[in-house]
């Protein structure tokens with residue numbers, strides 16, 4: 735497995751979790767549980783991704799712009815998550831805000847798969863891409879156990 739295959743597994747999970755949360759209502763146990771899982775997944779994924787794929791990409795002059803763009807989007811997503819945490823789940827505004835977050839997450843992972851990965855495949859050799867997948871796994875596990 736290489737880093738691109740590993741990251742896609744998480745992206746698929748994120749898209750699925752987002753769809754499930756869109757179907758929840760009010761301050762329910764289901765919404766609370768799924769959103770806690772979604773937040774932990776997105777946060778650990780983004781941090782581990784920055785420590786692996788983007789750390790490698792930013793070292794390459796041709797990769798810097800895309801890496802900086804993606805890292806800036808991680809910050810925007812983290813801000814949206816924080817805003818949601820400060821919003822009452824029982825209120826209709828929560829779902830409106832979640833719809834925006836979900837839309838931004840889907841946009842972000844689509845962009846990574848369609849733009850960032852093809853560029854990274856040109857700049858990062860295959861052996862490194864395999865090694866980065868192992869490193870991602872370890873780094874993500876460390877985040878999740880915090």
Ligand SMILES: [Fe+2]
Nearest residue numbers: 780783804846
């Ligand atoms: Fe990302």
Ligand SMILES: [Fe+2]
Nearest residue numbers: 741783843846
């Ligand atoms: Fe990602």
